Amino acid sequence: MSLAKQWLDNARAVMGNIETTQMENIRKAAEAMADSIEKGRWVHTFGCGHATIPIQEMYPRIGGFVGFHPMVELPLGFFTHIVGEMGVHQFVFLERVEGYGVEIMKSYNFSPDDCMWIFSHSGINNVNIDIAFEAKKRGMKVIVYGSAAAAKGKKTRHSSGKTIFDIADIVVDSCAPIEDASVVLKDHQDKIGPLSTMAFVTTVWMTITTVAEILADRGVKLYIHPSHNVPGDTTAKDRLADALSEYKKRVAGV
Numbered sequence: 001m002s003l004a005k006q007w008l009d010n011a012r013a014v015m016g017n018i019e020t021t022q023m024e025n026i027r028k029a030a031e032a033m034a035d036s037i038e039k040g041r042w043v044h045t046f047g048c049g050h051a052t053i054p055i056q057e058m059y060p061r062i063g064g065f066v067g068f069h070p071m072v073e074l075p076l077g078f079f080t081h082i083v084g085e086m087g088v089h090q091f092v093f094l095e096r097v098e099g100y101g102v103e104i105m106k107s108y109n110f111s112p113d114d115c116m117w118i119f120s121h122s123g124i125n126n127v128n129i130d131i132a133f134e135a136k137k138r139g140m141k142v143i144v145y146g147s148a149a150a151a152k153g154k155k156t157r158h159s160s161g162k163t164i165f166d167i168a169d170i171v172v173d174s175c176a177p178i179e180d181a182s183v184v185l186k187d188h189q190d191k192i193g194p195l196s197t198m199a200f201v202t203t204v205w206m207t208i209t210t211v212a213e214i215l216a217d218r219g220v221k222l223y224i225h226p227s228h229n230v231p232g233d234t235t236a237k238d239r240l241a242d243a244l245s246e247y248k249k250r251v252a253g254v
Contacts, residue, residue: 003183007193010182014199017175025172029143030210036115037067038220044069046131047119048095052077054119054200066223066246073104096157101130109253112139120146121196123163124156132167144168145203150178174199
């Protein structure tokens with residue numbers, strides 16, 4: 001079997017596990033998020049490294065809608081220089097610095113009606129844990145997506161002794177393997193073909209579509225980011241302007 005097919009089979013298995021084991025938790029998370037958005041408030045989203053990718057998938061994004069506020073700290077999300085300034089060594093150091101998340105949270109205004117949605121594959125790094133603790137202090141519901149079952153027993157790096165999964169009000173398991181990479185390569189110790197990003201993006205859209213369904217059933221108007229590349233759609237520009245106007249109005253409080 002080709003390695004491409006092996007990765008595809010592994011990805012399908014993860015998606016199947018999400019479907020069979022996580023639908024109830026996804027629904028719980030979506031209901032909490034819908035409550036925040038209906039009140040005109042935010043679902044704040046946070047992650048480090050490749051866990052910023054699901055955040056970028058939410059908004060602004062065609063088919064996404066206003067209500068999700070990205071918190072992407074540049075040194076924790078832009079490390080594609082690899083070496084030199086803002087390289088991988090600095091990123092790995094920073095995501096493990098206890099107290100950094102406390103400082104990040106000082107830059108925003110929050111409400112107890114908000115949710116904090118955090119993506120963390122392993123659940124053990126300090127910045128994510130700081131963010132979770134600070135969100136709880138401010139009365140927010142903390143929702144965490146990550147490889148919860150596979151990470152069980154891993155030692156946290158945080159002085160509290162807790163992983164992010166211990167702190168969360170709601171956990172959705174991404175069902176990705178804790179080592180992330182999933183395909184064995186001959187003559188090499190390390191596997192290739194990670195799965196966590198695919199799993200995160202899968203759970204993101206399962207969750208957001210559920211949030212949309214809940215809000216639509218409640219009669220709440222969604223400000224959806226439209227495609228502006230469809231020939232003949234003469235109102236897309238206006239709908240985009242409406243969505244960005246709503247986002248501006250809400251973000252003024254953040």
